[in-house]
Amino acid sequence: MTELPGDLLYTDEHEWLRQEEDGSVTIGITDHAQAALGDLVYVELPDVGEEVDAGGEMAVVESVKAASDVYAPIAGEILEVNEDLADDPETINSDPYGDGWIVRMQPSDDLDEDALMTPDAYQQFLDELED
Amino acid sequence: MPFIPHTEKDTREMLDTIGVKSIADLFDEIPPELMIEHLEHVPEAQSEMEISRLMRRRAKMDGSPMCFIGAGAYEHHIPTAVWDIATRGEYYSAYTPYQAEASQGTLQTIYEYQTMITELTGLDVSNASLYDGASALAEAALMAVRSNRRVKSGRVLLAPGVNPVYQQVASAIAGAQGLSFERLPAVSATGNVDFDQLPKGRDPVAVVVQQPSFAGTLDDVDRLTDWAHAEGALLISIVNPISLAILKPPGQWGENGADIAIGEGQPLGVPLSSGGPYFGFMTCQQQHVRQMPGRIVGRTTDLDGKPGFALTLQAREQHIRRSKATSNICTNQGLMVTAATIYMSLLGYEGLVNVAHACHANTVALVNGLTAIKGVTRLYDGAFFHEAALRLDRPVAPLLKALAERDILGGFDLSAFAATDALLVCATETKTRADIDAYVAAFADVMAGSD
Numbered sequence: 337m338t339e340l341p342g343d344l345l346y347t348d349e350h351e352w353l354r355q356e357e358d359g360s361v362t363i364g365i366t367d368h369a370q371a372a373l374g375d376l377v378y379v380e381l382p383d384v385g386e387e388v389d390a391g392g393e394m395a396v397v398e399s400v401k402a403a404s405d406v407y408a409p410i411a412g413e414i415l416e417v418n419e420d421l422a423d424d425p426e427t428i429n430s431d432p433y434g435d436g437w438i439v440r441m442q443p444s445d446d447l448d449e450d451a452l453m454t455p456d457a458y459q460q461f462l463d464e465l466e467d
Numbered sequence: 468m469p470f471i472p473h474t475e476k477d478t479r480e481m482l483d484t485i486g487v488k489s490i491a492d493l494f495d496e497i498p499p500e501l502m503i504e505h506l507e508h509v510p511e512a513q514s515e516m517e518i519s520r521l522m523r524r525r526a527k528m529d530g531s532p533m534c535f536i537g538a539g540a541y542e543h544h545i546p547t548a549v550w551d552i553a554t555r556g557e558y559y560s561a562y563t564p565y566q567a568e569a570s571q572g573t574l575q576t577i578y579e580y581q582t583m584i585t586e587l588t589g590l591d592v593s594n595a596s597l598y599d600g601a602s603a604l605a606e607a608a609l610m611a612v613r614s615n616r617r618v619k620s621g622r623v624l625l626a627p628g629v630n631p632v633y634q635q636v637a638s639a640i641a642g643a644q645g646l647s648f649e650r651l652p653a654v655s656a657t658g659n660v661d662f663d664q665l666p667k668g669r670d671p672v673a674v675v676v677q678q679p680s681f682a683g684t685l686d687d688v689d690r691l692t693d694w695a696h697a698e699g700a701l702l703i704s705i706v707n708p709i710s711l712a713i714l715k716p717p718g719q720w721g722e723n724g725a726d727i728a729i730g731e732g733q734p735l736g737v738p739l740s741s742g743g744p745y746f747g748f749m750t751c752q753q754q755h756v757r758q759m760p761g762r763i764v765g766r767t768t769d770l771d772g773k774p775g776f777a778l779t780l781q782a783r784e785q786h787i788r789r790s791k792a793t794s795n796i797c798t799n800q801g802l803m804v805t806a807a808t809i810y811m812s813l814l815g816y817e818g819l820v821n822v823a824h825a826c827h828a829n830t831v832a833l834v835n836g837l838t839a840i841k842g843v844t845r846l847y848d849g850a851f852f853h854e855a856a857l858r859l860d861r862p863v864a865p866l867l868k869a870l871a872e873r874d875i876l877g878g879f880d881l882s883a884f885a886a887t888d889a890l891l892v893c894a895t896e897t898k899t900r901a902d903i904d905a906y907v908a909a910f911a912d913v914m915a916g917s918d
Contacts, residue, residue: 377782378757380757383616383617398757398782398783399782400782401782401787402782402787402788403782403783403787403788403791405791
């Protein structure tokens with residue numbers, strides 16, 4: 337198991353968030369999620385400018401064996417989507433916390449950090465899943 | 468009749484193994500208020516002997532009348548070889564197998580079918596088929612909503628020539644999912660879409676065009692396709708596969724082609740048989756493939772580099788994605804598709820063109836004959852393929868009844884849809900010149916008799 341990046345927040349849907357200096361938030365799926373899905377063959381991205389609700393469907397990641405929704409962990413507006421994933425969805429497999437990011441959002445409210453998991457809390461969550 | 472080999476003991480053991488008391492318990496997640504004890508108009512179960520007798524009696528009632536009805540299902544000559552081959556043990560199943568890749572022959576048949584249907588429609592991808600033409604419209608509309616996500620209206624605009632029954636079926640299936648179906652205005656002289664009256668700013672998610680139309684006419688599909696795209700809508704075409712042998716395929720309509728083509732596959736080697744089973748076909752442009760419902764067979768290579776066939780894009784199907792699948796009624800009609808594939812293979816390109824020309828020539832002869840009778844005129848001006856609407860100077864139903872007594876099915880009564888006394892007639896390649904003359908003579912006779 338690789339070390340979880342310490343500067344990210346995590347959700348129980350296996351997504352990660354990174355707070356950028358300009359107040360926007362970058363979102364992707366965790367290493368655990370990409371490993372569970374297997375080789376990704378397609379990523380369906382939202383439109384830039386789209387407003388999403390917290391918990392709403394934001395993107396679809398599709399592997400040869402499953403197509404799964406990526407839920408928006410927070411409400412906000414989509415500022416940018418990772419267009420490179422259209423041609424290279426497997427980037428999510430190879431670099432889930434870096435080049436495999438999925439969207440960048442402008443949160444409509446201040447980030448409620450209590451509703452999200454720290455790296456330690458997410459690691460514990462993963463450990464409990466394996467038990 | 469099906470022979471089900473499970474004994475009560477077998478069933479008991481299976482239920483015990485999974486820890487369930489009775490078969491009914493397997494369905495207990497369905498709320499009791501949704502369960503129906505008794506279906507109106509559906510009789511009680513009958514024994515094998517009783518049902519065989521009933522069916523033999525019903526079959527006799529069909530007789531073997533001369534059929535001039537089209538209206539969505541068409542009588543064509545089916546070479547004997549088609550069903551001789553399709554009912555061989557290797558093919559004789561309605562489904563793609565559950566261990567699909569173990570049945571390479573079946574997958575190859577579907578792959579060949581997909582190839583032929585994409586060639587006919589001029590589009591990139593075909594699925595392995597749907598239930599029938601009408602439900603294919605519902606599937607295409609739902610697919611358009613998924614693929615054209617920018618548009619949130621759920622509004623589907625239908626050209627005047629779309630089969631009204633298809634609209635009913637599509638509304639029944641997709642209406643509860645937020646889709647609405649509205650008709651575009653028609654020019655009364657032609658039945659075609661009225662380009663001067665097209666609605667502006669309706670934000671349609673899709674526009675549906677049927678070519679040839681339900682009344683047999685040909686619309687300006689190029690212009691309609693370009694208009695749909697300019698409005699931000701996808702263009703769904705409903706086409707007759709036989710007509711595509713001589714008409715422009717949907718993939719070439721307008722500047723960018725239709726996005727999705729669907730239709731009733733029955734004309735391709737499937738008998739009328741009192742309304743079914745038939746099959747629906749569906750093809751689309753590559754950009755929409757991930758929203759296409761149903762199974763798709765792809766060609767691939769195995770570990771040893773040998774060519775083979777596999778189901779592809781399964782991740783969005785219901786056995787994996789459950790309620791979020793692209794469709795939950797997308798089983799294919801494997802046996803009908805097998806027959807259609809054999810039919811198209813036996814006829815070839817030239818054969819299909821010949822059938823299409825013969826249908827058109829026969830219907831022209833029929834229309835010329837009937838419109839020479841006093842009181843019979845064309846309902847619409849303009850070109851038609853193998854079906855035409857006629858305006859009569861009196862009610863249609865009694866005439867059809869009189870013709871039926873002479874063993875002639877004279878056509879489809881269009882009066883309720885056309886808001887005037889109108890009859891839709893069709894003469895396929897199965898009709899000889901003598902058949903057409905006999906029908907025209909009988910028609911003149913019953914018209915004279917009802918004066």
